[in-house]
Amino acid sequence: MRLELSPPARSARPARTRPRLFAAAAVVTVGLLAIGAGPANAATTIDGPINLGTAAGYGVLAASAVTNTGATTINGDLGLSPESSVTGFPPGIVNGTQNVTNEPAALAQNDLLTAMGVASSLTPTTQGVGELTGLNLTPGVYSGGVISLSGNLTLTGTAESVWIFQAASRLDTFTGASIILAGGASACNVFWRVGSSATLDAGAPFVGTVLADTSISTGSGTVVEGRLLASTGAVTLINTVINRPTGCDDGSGSEVTTSPEITSAPLPGGTVGTTYDSTVTSTGSPDATYTVTSGALPPGLVLDSVTGGVTGTPTTPGTYTVTITASNGSAPDDSIESTIVIVPPGTPQVPGQPAVPAGDMTRLPDTGFQGSTLAIVAGSLLGLGLLAGIASVIVRRRRRDQLGG
Incomplete structure (x- = not known):
């Protein structure tokens, strides 16, 4: 399914306009002979899910550390690069491969950065979103500063529908929050692009892949149908279940257009x-x-x-x-x-x-x-200046003669 995204309000690039007309004694300007129409607002769209590359296989991917407390289960791979601190496994369980400070983890981090760039570049369908509780959202791109959820959010679409949330600052979910998929919508196609850190509070079921610039943390009892991917910081888990989506389109066939x-x-x-x-x-x-x-x-x-x-x-x-x-x-x-x-x-x-x-x-x-006008005005000014000078000399001479006489 192709997303048709409307462009956001943005600063227009310099308009192609006529110059102003300046009135001065010896300067006359004229309008341009070539005038450009006002610019359109460019829009970047995607016709499928975001391509995560090798990062798609991870339930958890971090840069500085992965820390766990309690009976956490990760149904997917665990990755860490470039640092090497992974603690709390066991008692935590990883039903996948642990790639720590190795080539696969480094590659996954590079692929994550690429995916984050794509998610950030997309033109929002709706801007200024904040608290999502009570909303029923159709597929699209939704942007805001701090995005939060304390109650029910419904995403209604098909298995091919895509939702992308752009939080310029933080993503915060709280106890009692819930994300409901309706109409065949899939956790494979829900993405949360976070400009700083994401906090998924205790007991809140969460749907989608988090792409965070810094860190991600979960409270005890949180269930994630998705992935927690952090590009520069840590992922901190407490008694959390993470189910990496399976059977997903990896997004490699998706086309990003501007x-x-x-x-x-x-x-x-x-x-x-x-x-x-x-x-x-x-x-x-x-x-x-x-x-x-x-x-x-x-x-x-x-x-x-x-x-x-x-x-x-x-x-x-x-x-x-x-x-x-x-x-x-x-x-x-x-x-x-x-x-x-x-x-x-x-x-x-x-x-x-x-x-x-x-x-x-x-x-x-x-x-x-203006050619002729410039010549005429300049000549007139010159003539007036000469006449004024001659008159001034004559007056001074007369006064001097009178004083002398």
Whole structure:
């Protein structure tokens, strides 16, 4: 099942806008000839569970230590890397392999870091979640600061449905908390990405794989249908049962996609009879294709839908407004609008600046100043300055003559 995730509110990248008009005695600026449309918000999605790599086989994986008190049972592997402190087994039982400070444990930690990066990159369906008690959530990506659970949370979906919770700070569950899977939903596909530490309190049944930056701890009587994976800290267990999910899709076939975001400036102007070569570029995965969705390119120019290149030889002077859209199958698309001025042969141009038709005194391509206006204003100011100076000299001489007389 493919998750279609809506983008979060975020800071927009610098808008492509017209410059402001400054009024001054000798400076007159003009509008740009190429104007970009506002950017779309890129969204990163995944069409299946997160690929845990070799970390998928572990019920517990830690970096600094694994500590147990009491009758804990881990139905899955136990791993520790790079440190070597594993205590409390026995009395704890590991129904799997113990990999401590060895190559498999190090590889699992590397795979965990990759999985955490993917989980963090996904665009939330819902932002600002906190206390989850009483909610019935459909598949998606849910983000918040501290995420907590003190009562019942229901996850309703199918065996292919995926839930990803992004806690920027902590994950805390309390006595009386419970996660209910409905409609065929599977513990294989529930992931908790935690920015610091997770605490699963005493007696709280828990569902899903915890991917924590630092540490994870459980209270006595906690039952986990999932995995406890910590990338830099310890996993501390007290009388806990951990059942690593079995029969899961390992996520290796899941595709992470990022919607396109155009990174190039609006297309520049050109000259009739002169080869034109510019490119619309974008980020995103997979690569985008490009189409003209509004307006038209100047006659003689064509768009390469694969590379985004706009090439050819302009044949007709004029001003042409065109919108080019980048699409890669992951919403939203991104578009850029350009106003392309094509001028007759011999019209001066400055590299990197849009062309200006000959005789158009409203724009200067090199400075943006108004040519005739600048000359007139500058000349006027110079003339006024000379006249004022002459008048001042005449006045001083008259006063001196009067005093002398």
